[in-house]
Amino acid sequence: MTTGVSTNQRVRGASAPFDVAFVARWLRGAAAQIASHRDFLTQLDAAIGDADHGVNLDRGFSAVGSVVDAADGLPPGELLVQAGSTLVLRVGGAAGPLYGTALREAGRSLGSRRTFGAAELADALDAALDGVISLGAAVEGDKTMVDAWVPAIRALRAAGSAPPAEALRAAAAAAEAGAAATTPMEARKGRASYLGPRSVGHQDPGATSTALLFLALERAAG
Amino acid sequence: MSDPRRSTIQSVDRAARILKALASGPPRSGVSELAERLGLAKTTVHGLLRTLERQSLVEQDTETGKYRLGPEMLQLGNAFLDHHELRGRSLLWADTLANRVGEAVRVGVLHGRRVLIVHHVFRPDDSVQILEVGASVPWHVSALGKVHAAALPNDRRRTLLAGALPQLTGRTITDPHVLALGLEEIARAGFATEEQEAVIGEAEVAAPVFDHRGHPVGAIGVAGPAERVMPRGPSDAVVVAVLDTARRLSREMGAPRRHDARPHAPRPRAEAG
Numbered sequence: 001m002t003t004g005v006s007t008n009q010r011v012r013g014a015s016a017p018f019d020v021a022f023v024a025r026w027l028r029g030a031a032a033q034i035a036s037h038r039d040f041l042t043q044l045d046a047a048i049g050d051a052d053h054g055v056n057l058d059r060g061f062s063a064v065g066s067v068v069d070a071a072d073g074l075p076p077g078e079l080l081v082q083a084g085s086t087l088v089l090r091v092g093g094a095a096g097p098l099y100g101t102a103l104r105e106a107g108r109s110l111g112s113r114r115t116f117g118a119a120e121l122a123d124a125l126d127a128a129l130d131g132v133i134s135l136g137a138a139v140e141g142d143k144t145m146v147d148a149w150v151p152a153i154r155a156l157r158a159a160g161s162a163p164p165a166e167a168l169r170a171a172a173a174a175a176e177a178g179a180a181a182t183t184p185m186e187a188r189k190g191r192a193s194y195l196g197p198r199s200v201g202h203q204d205p206g207a208t209s210t211a212l213l214f215l216a217l218e219r220a221a222g
Numbered sequence: 223m224s225d226p227r228r229s230t231i232q233s234v235d236r237a238a239r240i241l242k243a244l245a246s247g248p249p250r251s252g253v254s255e256l257a258e259r260l261g262l263a264k265t266t267v268h269g270l271l272r273t274l275e276r277q278s279l280v281e282q283d284t285e286t287g288k289y290r291l292g293p294e295m296l297q298l299g300n301a302f303l304d305h306h307e308l309r310g311r312s313l314l315w316a317d318t319l320a321n322r323v324g325e326a327v328r329v330g331v332l333h334g335r336r337v338l339i340v341h342h343v344f345r346p347d348d349s350v351q352i353l354e355v356g357a358s359v360p361w362h363v364s365a366l367g368k369v370h371a372a373a374l375p376n377d378r379r380r381t382l383l384a385g386a387l388p389q390l391t392g393r394t395i396t397d398p399h400v401l402a403l404g405l406e407e408i409a410r411a412g413f414a415t416e417e418q419e420a421v422i423g424e425a426e427v428a429a430p431v432f433d434h435r436g437h438p439v440g441a442i443g444v445a446g447p448a449e450r451v452m453p454r455g456p457s458d459a460v461v462v463a464v465l466d467t468a469r470r471l472s473r474e475m476g477a478p479r480r481h482d483a484r485p486h487a488p489r490p491r492a493e494a495g
Contacts, residue, residue: 042350051350092447094422135422137392189390191421194357197246 016115017164022220023076024068027083029216031061037212044205048192052093053205060091060099075114080107080124094190095206098132098145099213105131118164122156129153136189143185143192143199145206151178152214168218175214179207236262237270241291244280250288299356308431308440309340311474316343316442319467323460325446328354328426330366331439332374335385337367345446359420362401363390365428366441369414372405373430373438379405393418413465414441417452425452427460429468434476442468 034041034057041054064083071079084103088096109127110116116124129149138144155174159167180203187199190206239260244251247259257267271289274280278294303309312329320327320343329341336358344351361367361382371382383398383405395401408414417425428443444451444460451460 046350046352050352092423094424097418097423133392135392137389137394191424193390194354194359197248200248 016117016120017221018076018117018121019115020071020074020076020079023079024071025220026217027061027064027068027079029219030213031065033212033216034058034061034209037208041205041209044203044208047202048187048195048199049205050093050191053095053209056091056093057095057099057209060087060096063087063090075110075112076116077107077110077112077124080104080110083107094136095209097135098206099209101131101135102128118156118159118161118167121164122153125149125153125156138189141185142189143182143187143204143207144189145204145210147182147185147204148175148178148207148210148214151175152210165218165222168214168221172211172214172218175211179203179211182207233270236260236266237274240267240270240274241279241295244289244291245295250283250286250290252286252288256289303340303355306340308471308475312341312431312442312471315467315471315474316341319442319444319463320344320346322463323444325444325451325460326351327442328366328445329431329440329442330359330364330370330428331441332361332367332370333358335361335382337361337364337370337441339366340440360388360390362387362396363394363416363420365414365416365426365443365445368401368405368416369408369428369430369441369443370438372408372414373432390420391418391422395419413456413461413468414443415452415456418448423448427451427456427464429464430472431468431475432472432477434478436478439475442471 034054038054038058041057042051043054045051045053063086067082067086068079071082074082080103084100084105084107086100087103088100090096091099106124106128109124110120113120129146132138132146132149136144136146138146140147140150152171152175156167156171159170162170182204183202184200185204186197187193187195187204192199192202192204240256243256243259247255251259253264253268253271256262256271257264260267271280271282275282275289275292278292279298280289281292282289308331309329316327316329324346326345327341327343328339330337330339332338337360338358339354339356342354344353359367361371371379374382379402383402387396387398387401388394389396395404413427413429415425415427420426424445425448426443426445428441430438430441433439442464444464451457
């Protein structure tokens with residue numbers, strides 16, 4: 001499958017460019033992004049939630065770091081399942097069950113394969129989103145993390161056979177735009193929905209942390 | 223039943239609609255926006271706004287000319303809370319309950335199809351929490367709402383079950399038949415639980431409060447992380463503390479003894495796994 005392709009990027013893009021080292025880079029990068037945006041996420045959550053999003057996620061993703069350290073030899077799917085279970089256990093509030101389920105479903109979707117391509121990655125992210133939706137019953141426009149997940153996966157699919165780094169850059173940009181687009185929305189799910197119209201004018205913290213995860217995904221490929 | 227619009231004053235009704243529109247729409251609205259939203263003439267809306275402004279119930283932004291709610295609204299809201307008997311009597315009991323179980327406590331009353339939170343004591347730790355007083359939640363996603371509904375006469379229960387039952391999480395119960403059976407079980411047990419039906423990761427256990435006539439006036443409950451409040455079914459310590467508090471609070475409201483929440487009532491079997 002990799003013959004006749006001119007650049008290294010193309011070679012990697014055309015076959016199965018992702019492995020457990022990629023997933024490990026992603027999770028470590030996500031932990032770093034969450035850590036450096038911890039206070040920002042907490043501020044966003046203080047406006048419309050209970051101000052624990054940044055702190056909780058940071059605690060959970062720090063714990064994921066030690067799972068990643070012990071990941072040698074694991075299939076990438078298994079690493080994601082273990083990371084997800086850690087998040088469920090370590091992160092309180094809604095974020096733990098949501099991100100934990102997302103990573104576990106993505107991991108299950110990858111199964112026991114050692115390497116995977118862009119299509120399998122998009123399938124895994126779809127499975128993650130399905131997990132999030134089944135827990136939260138949110139749809140696009142409800143001012144939740146779904147508003148970042150859906151456009152990101154849509155952009156990834158739309159990128160088709162583009163090099164993975166490029167496709168993931170488009171996905172990360174779409175996730176960020178999706179998070180920004182939650183600002184004028186009125187929350188219809190989660191605690192922010194208690195506030196009704198008062199939730200308008202604040203960016204959703206969950207959509208924001210999802211955008212950070214997609215940013216980490218882009219950096220892991222680049 | 224007589225037409226509710228008869229023997230009411232149209233301009234007062236319109237002024238109230240303006241206040242509600244300002245409370246539920248964008249933070250600031252112009253005269254034409256409001257006129258369009260309410261289906262009224264611009265001159266009418268303008269006159270009403272000027273009158274409300276004189277009473278400090280609305281105020282006009284000097285730069286944009288748009289209107290927003292005025293400071294007097296907060297005074298009115300506070301007066302409502304100050305005069306709310308259940309809230310007033312629950313202040314000390316709620317503090318005691320929060321300290322006893324180490325979780326947040328909320329007091330709520332059914333208002334239409336929603337539960338209005340009239341008192342909220344933060345979880346007694348140093349975490350940042352937001353005050354939910356004044357927030358309202360659909361009745362069927364809240365243990366406070368379900369336990370209040372379960373204590374109501376059948377016709378009022380049926381009305382609640384017949385209306386819209388929005389889904390807030392994947393675990394929200396939206397089937398009226400399932401909810402109806404749940405309310406019967408709640409009425410038998412004397413308390414209600416809610417696990418991740420309103421907010422993912424959160425749970426609540428609540429018991430009803432009755433007044434001197436033995437009518438339900440609201441509910442008090444403990445809210446917190448699902449794994450602490452509902453570890454494989456409701457935590458025994460939380461259930462006992464909530465029932466005990468609701469019973470004492472009902473007593474203080476003058477409730478006859480037969481309307482005590484029952485601390486030793488059989489409770490729903492904990493779900494396995």
